[in-house]
Amino acid sequence: MNAMKTRLWPARPVVPDADVEVPAPPSGPVPFDKEHALMLLGGMLRIRRMEEKSAELYGQGKIRGFLHLYIGEEAVAGGMLPALQPQDNVVATYREHGHALLRGVSMERIMAEMYGKVEGCSRGRGGSMHLFDAQVRLYGGNAIVAGGLPVATGLALAARQLDEPRVTACFFGEGAVAEGAFHEAMNLAALWRLPVLFCCENNLYAMGTALARSESRVDLCAKAASYGMQAVSVDGMDVVAVHQAALAAVEQVRTSLAPIFLELRTYRFRAHSMFDAELYRDKAEVQAWKTRGPIHTYTARLKEQGLLTEQQFLELDGHVAEEVDRAVAFAEAGHWEPVEDLLRDVVAPPADAGATARNPSGGAA
Numbered sequence: 001m002n003a004m005k006t007r008l009w010p011a012r013p014v015v016p017d018a019d020v021e022v023p024a025p026p027s028g029p030v031p032f033d034k035e036h037a038l039m040l041l042g043g044m045l046r047i048r049r050m051e052e053k054s055a056e057l058y059g060q061g062k063i064r065g066f067l068h069l070y071i072g073e074e075a076v077a078g079g080m081l082p083a084l085q086p087q088d089n090v091v092a093t094y095r096e097h098g099h100a101l102l103r104g105v106s107m108e109r110i111m112a113e114m115y116g117k118v119e120g121c122s123r124g125r126g127g128s129m130h131l132f133d134a135q136v137r138l139y140g141g142n143a144i145v146a147g148g149l150p151v152a153t154g155l156a157l158a159a160r161q162l163d164e165p166r167v168t169a170c171f172f173g174e175g176a177v178a179e180g181a182f183h184e185a186m187n188l189a190a191l192w193r194l195p196v197l198f199c200c201e202n203n204l205y206a207m208g209t210a211l212a213r214s215e216s217r218v219d220l221c222a223k224a225a226s227y228g229m230q231a232v233s234v235d236g237m238d239v240v241a242v243h244q245a246a247l248a249a250v251e252q253v254r255t256s257l258a259p260i261f262l263e264l265r266t267y268r269f270r271a272h273s274m275f276d277a278e279l280y281r282d283k284a285e286v287q288a289w290k291t292r293g294p295i296h297t298y299t300a301r302l303k304e305q306g307l308l309t310e311q312q313f314l315e316l317d318g319h320v321a322e323e324v325d326r327a328v329a330f331a332e333a334g335h336w337e338p339v340e341d342l343l344r345d346v347v348a349p350p351a352d353a354g355a356t357a358r359n360p361s362g363g364a365a
């Protein structure tokens with residue numbers, strides 16, 4: 001029999017890979033006073049050193065489960081978080097160690113959480129992806145791509161209804177843009193004029209998928225603008241540009257109560273997680289982006305401007321190294337949650353014999 005060959009869908013169109021054209025490294029004057037300028041450097045260094053140590057500890061089996069490093073992207077959290085006020089809310093993703101740290105969760109409690117110790121900020125139950133601390137209004141850490149956007153929109157709705165002057169900063173990767181939750185949250189935030197600052201950390205890849213392979217249109221600001229939202233693209237490798245954009249956007253969201261979308265164009269230097277052979281991008285591309293590294297380029301600018309000497313840099317780095325050592329010692333000395341506490345915070349009552357009799361399948365009644 002001559003079976004007719006049918007093609008059910010058109011051949012896959014050829015799509016370009018990530019835009020590999022790497023812009024020139026950030027440069028130019030740093031428009032902050034010395035103390036402020038060094039605070040920004042200190043923030044990025046704390047994230048970098050904490051994460052380098054985390055990678056090492058992962059290799060030793062001290063930290064287990066998933067671990068997604070932010071190395072390369074520090075200018076985003078480093079510039080955004082210091083622009084927020086204590087009353088503001090922060091919602092982030094599973095790549096959130098830096099956001100938690102600069103929001104004020106101590107490095108000790110972050111490290112203990114990654115170890116799974118009860119002294120961790122989520123009592124050791126969340127691990128790297130679920131750092132949470134209501135005291136500093138950090139509402140996760142979220143393993144679900146785009147999962148934080150509805151949470152942020154809800155927090156902003158609460159602030160609006162309670163007449164509280166809170167900005168909710170919501171961080172997510174560009175992979176979230178392909179999710180329905182992104183569009184629902186953006187739509188409601190724009191429709192109800194909710195004070196959310198949507199911060200899209202566009203590092204060009206969602207796991208191994210380049211943006212152009214998952215988006216019909218790679219201009220993310222255009223997508224946000226389609227909801228009637230102001231949208232701005234920022235060099236996310238330049239802590240100066242990020243901080244300036246953050247200060248302006250936070251102020252505007254707070255006073256106008258309307259959401260803003262920031263696209264922070266950045267790049268991760270490490271693999272997606274600790275399990276990623278990185279077959280989707282050339283080593284040369286990663287090397288080229290490293291010329292834009294947020295810490296060394298900013299350090300060079302500070303030195304050029306006479307705001308920092310090599311000796312001062314080494315001292316600052318030394319203090320950060322001590323903080324990392326203290327965090328590791330704290331996590332090492334921490335405790336595993338006692339078995340008898342395991343049902344603590346479990347909302348559903350434990351199944352009892354009566355329940356089983358009423359619902360013999362054991363499934364949902």
Ligand SMILES: Cc1ncc(C[n+]2csc(CCOP(=O)(O)OP(=O)(O)O)c2C)c(N)n1
Pocket residue numbers: 095143144145146172173174175176201203205206207272
């Ligand atoms: C709803 C959902 N789909 C798929 C996954 C699997 N997943 C984990 S990370 C990831 C990539 C997300 O990339 P992006 O949002 O750009 O953030 P990045 O990792 O680059 O920071 C995917 C698809 C998930 N966690 N949640």
